[in-house]
Amino acid sequence: MWSLFSLLGLHSNSLPTGSASSLMLFQAIEARAEKMNQATMFSSGLELANLLLSSDLLHHSWAAIEEFYRETPSDDPTSPLSVKYKIQQSPIGTIISFISSPPCTAQYLQEEGRDLLVSSEQLMRENFTVFQFVSTKVNPTFSLLRAAVTLFSSLQDQLSFLRTQYGNIRPLIVTGHSIGGCIATLFTLWLLEAISPKDTKRPVCITFGSPLIGDTGLQQAISERPTWNSSFLHVSSSKDPIQKLFAASPQNGRGIELGYKPFGTFLLCSESGFACFEEPESTLDLMVAISSDGVGNGGPLQSFCYGEILKTFKCGVICRGVSKVGGRDLSPLQTGLFIQAEGINVKATQLQQQPKNGDIDSLIAKMEKITKDLVARKRNVFDPTKKLNDMKINMTYLEWYKKRSVPHGGYYDVFKSKESTTREEIVKRKRILTQYWVKMVKEAEKMPQEGGKFFLVKWLYGGTNYRRMVEPLDIAEFYKKGNKDYLARRSDHYKLLEKWVEDDKSNGNQSNEERNRACSLTEDSCFWAYVEEAMISCKLLRNGETSPEVKESQRENLVKFENYVMDLVRKYAVSTEIFLKQSSFMQWWEDYKEIKGASYHSSLTDFMSNCKYKQYA
Structure with a gap:
């Protein structure tokens, strides 16, 4: 109870007299603090949309696609669909754009089941393993749009060269229209897989009218990598027939479950306005809600309609929506969601086609719940930075204990042999540290990148200190x-x-220079386990209760241990604490010297008998 008063700078002599008055003041302060801790939630979709449309990012991206279309000869509409790419330089950086030739139609995706999803297991059986890195332990399987996989596979050799040549160029924008947007998305994922997690600059993927390319497994696997998920921006129009094909119904015309799910950020546009949405389920609901405005004939989308959309909205200033909230008693979050939905022309008449929603208020309620769940998930995402400083405090306790133990034989032997209240505190700190790093490692292991890449330098360094x-x-x-x-x-x-x-050392990320002085913590954190096993071997030989074969095996183990110790000593990779008079290592040495006798000579016996270890220390 009093911790709250301490935090507020209040003391008992500053409180009103009388227990009732004190309790009332405490309750008032506690209620106020609780209210302050409850962060008010807002929806910033309109602000983000305004920012995007007023910047040059979308306009230059679409200009690259538009120019590519103009330069591409009009193929026979009956010819097989192919995807082409072009590399262009623009004021915002290098742009790689993808388009289809001839322009993709909804009919193409529906023909021969091209709109179906193909599982990662099936792709493995077909020897297409490019995107297996997407799998995680939590989401081991996923599915991709078959048409997109087929087209990507046809370009794989060229895209592999493109990945090598341009994968490290920054800024890099990968963009595409219609089915070209699918290839842009897959290519960006391929780029992200090759980028070190230490690299804070990543390519950005911007698609226009792109079909959804994967299922829940893909969505969740991408969502597990926030830096990946934030690399994708999809622009989608209510007039887009391909959007309607993938968002309008959970089943295709043959009654087969499609199961498409979005990921990344979506900029949804209708004739009356636009807004950005980041939460996947809300995005899907809204795509369904506005798709009834779309063109239903399934014909080819006019290639330049997105250019008109961007041009129309760039100069517009959003000042609408607030008056249309009317007399509703809405929270800031609900108000923002209402204005966003109204901004893309979601109306009650459209929602009546969805018996589960009924009207716009129920849709807003659903979106509010999903948004709050998303925020909660983001808060609960394991972030090693949140507690890293706390772990440093716990490590400081152990370092203090280590220094304090030097006069008594070193912290290993003091911890092993002496019970005390100080030891109890160290046990507690050790438990906290272990819980943190076990969780850290578990979360890192879930990531698909090669083991340990998830750990940035400071965490890998911290983990190494913890281990030692x-x-x-x-x-x-x-x-x-x-x-x-x-x-x-x-x-x-x-x-x-x-x-x-x-692994980090083998990749050249740490210096391999030789040491010239003893390290404070023995580099091999299992050193004392080898010492203990060597002591056990000496005991067995001294007691003489084992067979000749076992004795020979124990002698061989002790010679290996000798060589192991000298290797560490030559590298200055062992702490001077091992040579403290009361340490287990020195106890082992006395036993070993007696067993071997005065006539035995080796590198270790020369080092120890001539007291060279004192110079090392």
């Missing part, structure tokens, strides 16, 4: 209980953290 500091304490607890062979039961999150560091 905390795993020895886990090893101490393990052997304190009389267990053997820690490595056989080692936690997977330690293994992965170690693997990702090695």
